Amino acid sequence: MKKEDKSTVIEQIAATLKEYSHFYLTETSALNAEKTSALRRECFKNDIKMLVVKNALLHKAMESLETDYSPLYDCLKGSTTIMFSNTGNAPAKLIKEFKKNSDLLGFKAAYVEESFYGADQLDALVAIKSKNELIADVIALLQSPAKNVVSALQSSGSTIHGVLQTLSER
Known part of the structure; x- marks a missing residue:
């Protein structure tokens, strides 16, 4: 590859x-063509961009950015798919699901x-909630007290109404 192409x-x-x-570094060299195609299809369905790169080029790209990616440099061995x-x-969910099969x-x-x-923390990554999931949780928490008050008023209101109706009938 020419130097201009590499740059x-x-x-x-x-x-x-x-x-x-967010990005994940994976090893896909052991997959055959059929399984690689299946992985690419799943990535496409989940809005994940999959890219096979040379480690040296990825290392240089990481060094050229302002963020310090040095903890990832040790992982750049063998073939790497991002x-x-x-x-x-x-x-993480896709990787875990794919590893089942x-x-x-x-x-x-x-x-x-x-x-x-690191490689040992895949389960922790699966448990991380997305922004939309966190927003949904916050909205549910905010709505919870109001729902409790409304349901309490409705239940006690029907109870009071039932008591008053019983008293009026007597």
Whole structure:
């Protein structure tokens, strides 16, 4: 590969790293063509961009950015596939689901919510809630007291009404 081509690829990888707020480093070299295609289809369905890169080019792209990605440099061995996503836990869920059927997909590391996670922390990454899930939880918590008050008024109102009706009948 010519030096100009390498610099273009490095710039493209760096631009993609800037574009997405979360990414996962995986090992897909053990997958056959059928399973790789299935993984790509699942990535597409879940709005995850999958990109196979050379480790040296990814390392240089990471160094060219302002964020310090040095904890990930040790993971850049063997073949590396990056899964980019704007939802922090989507690739983790996909990797975990894919590993149920085939143990050939390897998880190396991840950069999620401005933190670095190692290969042993896949379950923790699956448990991370996305922004939309957190918003839904906050809304549910805010609505809960109001629902409790309304239901209490309705139940006690019917009870009071029942008591008054019984008293009036006597």
